[in-house]
Amino acid sequence: MRVFTIARFFPRLNSHSVKAIRRFQTTASPLNSSETQTKYDTSKHRQRLVILGTGWGSYSVLKHIDKKLFDVIVISPRNHFLFTPLLCSTTVGTLEFRSIIEPIRNTGFRDEHHFQLAEAISLSPDEHTVVCRSILNNEEYLLKYDKLVIGVGAVSNTFGVPGVNENAFFLKEVADARMIRNQILKNFELAMQPDVTEDEQKRLLQFVIVGGGPTGVEFGAELYDFVKQDVTRLYVHERSKVSVTLIEARQILPSFDAKLRDFAERKMKQREQFRLVQSSVTEVHKDHVKLQHGTIMPCGLVVWSTGLAPRPFTASVDLPKNNNNQLVVDEFLRVKDSDGSIFAIGDCSFIEAHPYPCTAQVAEREGSYVAKSLGLLAQGKTSELQPFSWKNIGMLAYLGDYQGLADFPTSKLQGFKSWILWRSVYFTKLGSWRLRFQVPFDWMRTFIWGRDISQF
């Protein structure tokens, strides 16, 4: 492992650890040392806060933390925050990819080196260090922290089904959405190649979604809109060959109210070329999936969105975890049995006293709570700390064809009004004026001119 001139980033290391690190050092970085020294001298009373991740939780910490009290360093393999509730809309071009992401560097760092495009790979709680690996050049380096927030999220759970990683698409990142969009458009063009048989056309235009949670349902909804609004216009003869199949072993939208769930199921079943199959997938191949009881379903695209699994980092760290390999935290979101310097939030954490669902809403609330707590701790106001609590403010889902679901604690709405609500709520939740400007623009453009089917 190579260790770099750590002093440039971490002037607050004590002399012992600096020496220990220098022993491993292979390349010196004489760059700007006097300037850096001066720069960091002014911050010597600040603690170093390391945030792992750039999802809902981590981004919320970053936005709410008092940067006068902390030197913040963010470690993440992606350089932007992603507004996940609108991700499905980008898979067919209702929204553009860049309309729902926000570069992390725009969040007002004191120094641009405080964001590093890297992954945390291991953690030493006793020494207050994290080992990071650059995702650009694979170099590993050591990072010292005073406080650490782990908000690395989770990955899609394949449940060990063979072929998922090789042949299915996940839908967690903007890069996934782009791959799905290109694959959909490619399949339409392939289906129009001169020597393609009708069976092959039907296979190419059979889209399979595994998992009936909000992501699966909303992706199906967007696909339905794309077929109804654009395919009919641009690929007239192929339209009749398209079919969308949603496979779910139990019930769709399990976290929603039963009445709303029924409405969603009814809507979906009414739709020609849309099938809801109660089964589970046992194998995923290049051109088909195999269901329970051996049914073979030929298809041109499989999108896999069935629950969460821990990231390798979370699974490997030596901290208390629950059965799902989530980090167990107390009611102050501090990792259990640690010295109080490590916090875990979002999908990679589990509050032992009263577990909350793994949603963006919870993660965001946890992030702002931790930012506030850290501020109080830094100012010595420990008595003002309150345990974390969260109140569900409601859930929304889009069903396609201007129909939505809105599940609030006090009221349940379905249909067109819920769709209006869906758009309004997410519009107001967008994190910056740029996005608030861009998203309605995209909606209008799609409404007037349809979705862009260019591939490049």
Added chain:
Amino acid sequence: MRVFTIARFFPRLNSHSVKAIRRFQTTASPLNSSETQTKYDTSKHRQRLVILGTGWGSYSVLKHIDKKLFDVIVISPRNHFLFTPLLCSTTVGTLEFRSIIEPIRNTGFRDEHHFQLAEAISLSPDEHTVVCRSILNNEEYLLKYDKLVIGVGAVSNTFGVPGVNENAFFLKEVADARMIRNQILKNFELAMQPDVTEDEQKRLLQFVIVGGGPTGVEFGAELYDFVKQDVTRLYVHERSKVSVTLIEARQILPSFDAKLRDFAERKMKQREQFRLVQSSVTEVHKDHVKLQHGTIMPCGLVVWSTGLAPRPFTASVDLPKNNNNQLVVDEFLRVKDSDGSIFAIGDCSFIEAHPYPCTAQVAEREGSYVAKSLGLLAQGKTSELQPFSWKNIGMLAYLGDYQGLADFPTSKLQGFKSWILWRSVYFTKLGSWRLRFQVPFDWMRTFIWGRDISQF
């Protein structure tokens, strides 16, 4: 070579050629045969026009052709038209990629099968057939035409310099622009990795442009704007390490007026961190270029834009060509020594009587001219045919920092006013209302919020 059920696409084939083709047929396409038959019956008096390419020339034919007179089939490896004068703006995010492209399927085909994502690979003028290869599944098939327009354009000329194809980026397509954008952003992030030496940082942020034509100059201009407007804000400490070098063996912007050329040179030389080097590149490596006389120039990105070379298709067809392997055409743009059924336009053609420059303007004019000629021919009005002529309406170039050049036959403008003109002219030239809506929106967004540096 596999040949498909040609009748689906080409009902006007005579029985002899259908038989000839059926002999090669390996997969039948029973699909919709009755429906297709009916559909094509209505068109039996129309000639089949095959257009190769979707650039300025071919797209102009497609827009101007009378679709009542012809069954048009477009063959191209890309499914969109690209507004090339604004391509450089997308390499740094001033404009987004989809803001300057127009899907070919939006141009009102009679049947969606009339656009095929394929490349022409050979031509038999005697039999009026083109062999095409699908770029999706590599299947080859035969296409019969009554009239053929070759508008396949050209590729960048490497002049046989070793390493160009492997290590340099071209800037002809939107996919190139995206690769360049990602590489620029990646280099900035790499330069900020903890253990990178100052020399390595400088290498990563040294951007080399080979070729001083409009593309090279405008890419340099956009890079300059990006550094000045965004890098200074987002990568404060890296700013001083950035440098842009434009290498040109002769003079920059050779087609422009000498006074304007001097203005451009003066502007560039005034700029810190911008160098104009009069030399030529003899080798391109992963991390450096080698110049004439052996100078080694370390760099993180090489963009190669030095003139045009023929596409393999143009080079291989058995038709009269000039020294540059361009198809020689007469003053009616018909390929010389052919039977009058093959037209060639744009960068792949050469008018023997009075050669015109290889520009978008000429290609577009040639396209609309051919569309009109074909209409007259189809209606038997051969006496109304006029030889092709073109009058230069002027040239524009962007120099960065709100400075431009405008070279009109009657007046020469430089500076801020030319920049306004540059934007206004290209805005009005955009091919659709969607783009006319999107481009000013992007300009405004960049002006207010800066360029998006997200990578995915």
